[in-house]
Amino acid sequence: MSGFVDALVIVVVAAAVIARQFRARRIDGERRWWILPVILVAFALREPVMLDAHHHTASALLFGAELLVGLATGAGWAWTTRIWAEPDGTVWSRSSTASAAVWAVGIGLRVGLFALGTAVGVRQDSSALLLGLAGTLLVRAAILARRGQSLRPGASLSGAYGDGATRPVGRECA
Known part of the structure; x- marks a missing residue:
């Protein structure tokens, strides 16, 4: 039953987000x-065994690859998200078509990792996912928060020339 609940949580969270x-x-x-990621980590860590005892090395490699795919997908998603600042200083974001492509590639890679694990006989649970x-x-979220800070009025530019200068507020095209 735990596998079904985990799958349901993954589908619901991914679809909602x-x-x-x-x-x-x-x-x-x-x-x-950071609250939703922390809840997902806690949900994943409730499993007593995350690696397949009979295929420890292959299981660890697949687990690491899953984590790397997740991190790369998050970074790609953040950098393809359009952000802009309104005249009142509020910063907004919206995912782009490229963001959808990043998600599609990420999901494809995850399916490929699962298929590879199945092909070599590794027992996989949903903790890695x-x-x-x-x-x-x-x-x-971290990258978007950082990008958003640079668009807020009064945010200082990094670098030697213009220290203390503010970046003009306007729409960013991504």
Whole structure:
């Protein structure tokens, strides 16, 4: 039953997060963007054994690959998300068509990893997938928060020339 519950959680969270991101959303530095990833990590870590005891090395490699795919998907998703600042200083984001492509590639890679694991006889549970999804959400939120800070009025530019200067507020094309 745990596998079914995990699969249901993964599908519901992914569908909700993806659907929400294709609408304009305010990036708020005070939001607790890390809460959902922490909940997913806690949900994944409730499993007593994450690696297949009979295929320890292959299982660990697949687990690591899943985490890397999750982190790369989160970074790709964040960098393909369009962000802009309104005249009142609020920063907004909305995923782009390229973001959908990043998700499609990420899902394809995850399916490929599962198929590879099945082909070599590795028992796989949903812990790696949950941790990968948590990594995706955490990396995306962190990068967007960082990108959003650079668009806020009064944000200083990094570098020697113009220290203390502010970046003009306007729409960013991504």
